[in-house]
Amino acid sequence: MQTLTSAQVTDLKAKLFRGFADPSRLSILNALRKGSLTVGKIVKATNLSQSNASNHLACLRDCGLVTRSQKGNFVYYQLSDERVAALLNLADELLADSAKGVYECTRYEVSETEK
Amino acid sequence: MQTLTSAQVTDLKAKLFRGFADPSRLSILNALRKGSLTVGKIVKATNLSQSNASNHLACLRDCGLVTRSQKGNFVYYQLSDERVAALLNLADELLADSAKGVYECTRYEVSETEK
């Protein structure tokens, strides 16, 4: 068991947050809030392409946010810890209060697929 | 006051998390946990270059995580909400439990500046 430098801890924390920092991954995490799902169900729920979803799932696993369990031909993913959902909830609350400000921020660009 | 689509909410949430998802910004946020600081103090605390710190501060402001207040020649930054610190705390806890797994993950690369 090795002790980490504070810079290493910071890198790990950044990595953890990076898992949350992409709309595709957030939509996956959101779908998993209700429980574990197969990759196929995740693809349907999120409208991501299969390979893209698979890549993001690998990323989420890499960040420690989800775990994987194989059952026959299917692979189930689920949130790795209650606190993953708790982080999502906290972010929801924070956004609910500050969304207006962020939304109006000049740098923010809404994706073109939305009206 | 406009209602946001769920995709817009997802984009905003991703943007919020992106603020946390970089080691430089995390070290800034960490420095600000104890209270507000001038840019100069932040630069010293983080070892970032002045322009780099300034860019990250703009980013953090853009993500809604910090606020800015000017006093004479100095600019003070501070966390915009208690919940920003709460998110950092939650991430700390999550990491404390799962650090081992994340640390051992094959994809993770420790920056070369560390031994």
Next chain:
DNA sequence: ACAGTGTATCAGTAATTAATGATATAGTGA
């Protein structure tokens, strides 16, 4: 108005990242 200090912005570059389509792997049942 000027010099000095603190902060922000700009242009350029290198590196990282997300997405796609095609292909590979692994499990299932006949």
Next chain:
DNA sequence: TCACTATATCATTAATTACTGATACACTGT
């Protein structure tokens, strides 16, 4: 073994991002 389904990986491309050094702006005191 074979055909089939589910998932993962690969190669490529386009887009985004972090950083640096130089410069600009803003405030202060003289």
